[in-house]
Amino acid sequence: MAEYSIPTTEQEFQLNFAQLKPHMNRTEALYESSRCLFCFDAPCIKACPSGIDIPQFIRQINSGNETGAARTIYEANYFGNACGKVCPTEVLCEGACVYNLQDVKPIEIGRLQSYATTQVIKSGKQLFGPGAATGKSVAVIGAGPAGISAACELRALGYEVDVFEAKAQPSGLTVYGVAPYKITNEEILAEMAYLQAQFGYRVHFNSPINSREELSKLENEYDAIFLGIGLGKTSELGLPGEDKINCTGAVEFIAELRQHHHEVAVGRKVIVLGGGNTAMDAASESSRLGAEQVILAYRRAKDEMGAYGFEYDLAKGVGVKGLFNVAPVEIVGNGYVSGVKFIRTETKDGKVSEIAGSEFVEPCDMVIKATGQAKQTNFLSLIPGLKLDGKGRIIANAHTGQTTNPKYFASGDAWNGGAEVVNAAAEAKLTARGIHAYLSK
Amino acid sequence: MPDLSINFAGIKSPNPFWLASAPPTNSGYQVMKAFDAGWGGAVWKTMGVPVVNVSSRYGGVNYRDKRLVGFNNIELISDRPLADNLREIEEVKKRFPNHAVIASLMVQSRQEWHDIVRQSQDAGADGFELNFGCPHGMCERGMGSAVGQEPKVLQTIVEWVMEVAQKPVIVKLTPNISDITEPALAARRGGADAISLINTIQSIVGVDIDNFAPYPVVDGKGTNGGYCGPAVKPIALNMVKNCAQHPDIRLPISGIGGIENWRDAVEHMLLGAGSVQVCTAAMHFGFGIIREMTSGLEQYMVEKGFETIDQLVGKALPNVLPWEDLNMKYKVTANIHAEKCIGCQLCYTACEDGAHQAIRLNAGTRVPEIIEENCVGCNLCSLVCPVEQCITMERTDAGTQHLTWKGRTEAGDVPVEFNDEKAGGRHHWVPEPAAALGKERHKTLPGKARVLNGETEMPAEA
Incomplete structure (x- = not known):
């Protein structure tokens, strides 16, 4: 394989990760x-x-x-x-x-x-600006697509807005999680700078909200709180050997990649676990970083993957090989990853079952788990009266985004369970209007 | 193979495609290149007392991504010395004795006309075209369209020319007149051998909206120009038809206006043009377009069984009638072929807003439905439909009856009062005015609001 040589300079990185659009x-x-x-x-x-x-x-x-x-x-x-x-x-x-x-x-x-x-x-044309001041203020937690969109709309509606962001840059997964060939850091940050200049909300970077005390402070100082917190780290699979060196989560891997480009090292033979769009991205990215072989391992059949067809095509197009109907049993290796032990599976009536005695070890020197992000249930439990559904998603009014704690509103992945940037942006705009309706009463 | 050669009022040419008098025929170099490329004739850039031109001369009309669907110019007649033009005409005729070289002329006095006609004749020109059409610059000096708009003056000048001309004389008409047949008749009375039309239409091709000046801009100012290009073809076709059908004109017609391919040329010919002249298309794409024009014309003639150009000239004229002679019993109705429909619904909105509310949308499908009893057979839906043959207009009358407005008038069966029972639209259903309200309003809202409008209460804009 090795369609791409390992990029050693920013220029080589840009060539390997040329913009799709x-x-x-x-x-x-x-x-x-x-x-x-x-x-x-x-x-x-x-x-x-x-x-x-x-x-x-x-x-x-x-x-x-x-x-x-x-x-x-x-x-x-x-x-x-x-x-x-x-x-x-x-x-x-x-x-x-x-x-x-x-x-x-x-x-x-x-x-x-x-x-x-x-x-x-x-x-830099001025198209929008803050609306006539209402004298009220809203705290926005998370500067991702939901948080920033809410901040813009709330400013347009005349609210003072403070955005609290744990990381150092705005736009959330747009700059930390999207594949680099879809958008460059420069252009997304330029759009964020443009929006902030238009609407004039304040963003506090490196300011995670983690504790009950911090939430109480926000509750006291602001008239409403918008939760645009997204999802958390890659879920643990609970497999033996998951802590071996070079076994990483896709979200963490991509965040590193987006920030450090060619300085990120990838294995020579990479196994990506998962069948969703993030798995496709991680596989594509590994290949473009110069991995000699990239295997996409999914526990069901090819046509059962959650990823969009064009995303799988994109991965195939850069040499990624699919390995289907296999479930990981163990990450093997001595300190460092040296392979994944799989067991073959079959799907009957929609249910996946393992085929006894079919274990085998696929050697590799890196494992990327693209098996979903965990919900931030611990943090959300700090908010009194806030209810989650069975999948850990915030329950909120479909039209106003208001949660079961009337002062809190939500949009984006933490509410919808994980969707596209566009979903978060659309929901947050609506929710901002829900906040406005609530505070206008 | 069909014979493309023509004998136009005595001017012979290997094919009916001539370059019109314009920048492409400014020099012997260009004309020779054109003949080499396959053009049958050329009307030389108008000769007279040489002019001085301004810089910045042409303007274009673009439609979406298509450039130059319309074109205009404020260039005047030839700015080259007459002697140079005549010498080059002679050279071209020596090299291309069987091609048509026509001298376009524009001068003022009788003596000047006599002199320039004789000199062109001596240079070997096969005929003359009197430029009574130029609608910019030259007309301010009493020439060009100033002559074309005064039938008496036109006739006098033609008479002067006929006093000395030994070769066929074509009079080029301006469309900047309410009835094109008047100058055409004057040309005939003056003794002209043929007419050519149309010259350019007086125009302002566009306005520089940043600097508030018309295009083409000359030092911050502009003037009206002459309009041509594909956009003027419909106007030209109508005027060619008017001259071809007039019982007293009876002159060969050289058709000009919007011709850029064989199809345009055939249309001009079917309405009576015995030769066609091309300028804008050659200025846009070069002389090479002639290959497509001749091959297309040949193919058409083979398919239709025409052996000579004469056989198709004027072929459509018997079918061009005054409105009052059209059959009012003929009825077509739109028919949507659902299997071809892509669901753009342009037909729906066109009929709703621009016609007769004869198309409805149904839940669960994007394919619109024709409301047959409302369809007046106007064609609009079939014209806006982006899919070939998706909406066809099909005849729904029995084809057995024939009744014209003229016939109805003669029979005393036409509306004569304001609220006459016989009004055509009297029994045609139209919705109540207020039924329109709310149909488009939500589309003025941004984003999700347009979708959710009605579902949620949207707070007022800040």
Whole structure:
């Protein structure tokens, strides 16, 4: 394999992790926007979790009104550029484009969206600003897509907003968890800087909220609290040998990768455990970091994977090999990982069962667990009256985001259990309005 | 193989495709290159007392990503010395004796007309085209369209030219006039051998909205230009038809206006053009477009069984009638072929907002449905549909009856009062005005609000 050599410089890293959706220039945007049919009751809008008026912004681009296009996008979704680049558009807006039914390439909506938003980010044009002050304030926990979107909308509605973020940079998984070939750190941070300059919320970095005392302080100082805390670390599998060196979680691996690029070392033979989109990312990334062999191991059959088809294709395209119907039993090795012991499985009537005596060891020198993120149930238990559902997700009103503790509101992964950036951005906008309704009573 | 050669009012040419008098025929170099490429004739860039041009001369109209669907210019006639032009005409004719070289002329006095006609004749020109069309610059000096708009003056000048011309004379008409047949008739009275039309249409091609000046901009200012290109074809076709159908004109017509491929040329010919002239398309794509034009025309003639150009010239004229002679009993109805429909619903919104509310949407499908009793057969849905043959207009009358407005008028069966029972739309169903309210309003809301509107109470904007 080894389609990619190990990147040793930032330049080599950028080549291995070239953007899947590079920015358009004006000519390409003109050509692409010209193809849009301006459907009535457009399916792309319906497919967009944030309901962006896509035909409208495409028409605006086409008529040379990029600023208006960016306004249309941001009015619906503050992560306009980020979503243009990281959204699974193949299954959302672009997947719904009527051209698909004619076997014509759908409009490249994501790239057009990024084209428009990048223009205003670059120009720094003031499109939005804080609304007339209400005299009330909201604390936002977490500067991810949910938290930042809520902060923008709350500022527009006239609230003082303080965002508390455990990490050093805003945008959450957009900068810490998305594959580097989907969006660069520079552009997501540029969008965050643009939003903050527009709306003027305060972000307190390296300021985790962990204790009851800290929560009490927020409860006393703010009129409402928005939870945009996302999910936690990669879940433990509970396998023997999971603590061996070079056995890591996908979320942690990708966060390292996003921050340190080519300085991150990957094994020569990597096994990625999991069948979701994060597993596909981790596998792709390992390959692009120069691993000689990358195996994607999933306990069910190929067509049962949770990942989108195009994400698996992307991984296959960089040489990742699938190993299906195998469940990990043990991480083997002496200090360092030297392999994974699997047992073969079969699926009957939707239930997976192990085939006795079918164990085997697949050698490797790195294991990446992409088997889901844990819920932050310990932290959430510090909030009085806050109820979670059976899967550890915050229970909140579908239209207002209000939790079972009336002062707390939620959006994003901690509420929906883990979804796309666009879902968090859309939910948070709605929840901010829920907070406004609550505080306007 | 069909014979593409023509004899147009005595001017012979290996094919009916001529370059119009314009920048592509400014020099012998260009004309020779064009003939080499396959063009049948060229009308030389208008000669007269040489002009001085301004810099910044052309403007374009783009439609979405398509450049130059319309084009305009503020360039004047040839700015080269007459002697140079004449010498080059002679050289071209020596090299291409069987191609048509037509001298386009524009001068003022009788003596000047006599001189320039004689000199062009001596240089070997196969004919003349009198430029009575230019609608910018030259008309301010009493020439070009200023002549074309005054039938008497036009006739006089044609008479002057006919006094000395020994080769066919074509009069080029301006479309900047309410009835094109008037100058055409004047040309005939003056003794002209043929007419050509249309020249460019007076236009402002666009406005620089940052600097508040019309295109093309000359030092912050602009002037009206002459409009041409694909966008003007419909206007040209109608004027060609008007001249071709007029019983008293009876002159060969060289069709000009929006011709860029064989199909455009065939359309001009079917409405009466015996030769066609091209400028904008050659300026946009170069002389090489002639290959597609001749091969397309040949293919068309083979498929339709035409052996000579004469056989197709004017072929559509018998089917162009005054409105009052159309059959009012003919009825077509839109038919959506669901298996081809991609669900864009452009037909729905077009019919709703731009026509007769004869298409409905049904729950559970994106394929719209025609409400047959409301469909007036206007074609709009089939025109906006982006899928070939997805919406077809199908005949629904028995085809046995024929009744025209003229016939109804003669029979005293037409509406004559404001609230006449006989009004065509009287019994056509239209929704109550207030039924429109709320149908589009939610679309003005941003993002999720447009979807959730009605489900949740949206707080007012801050």
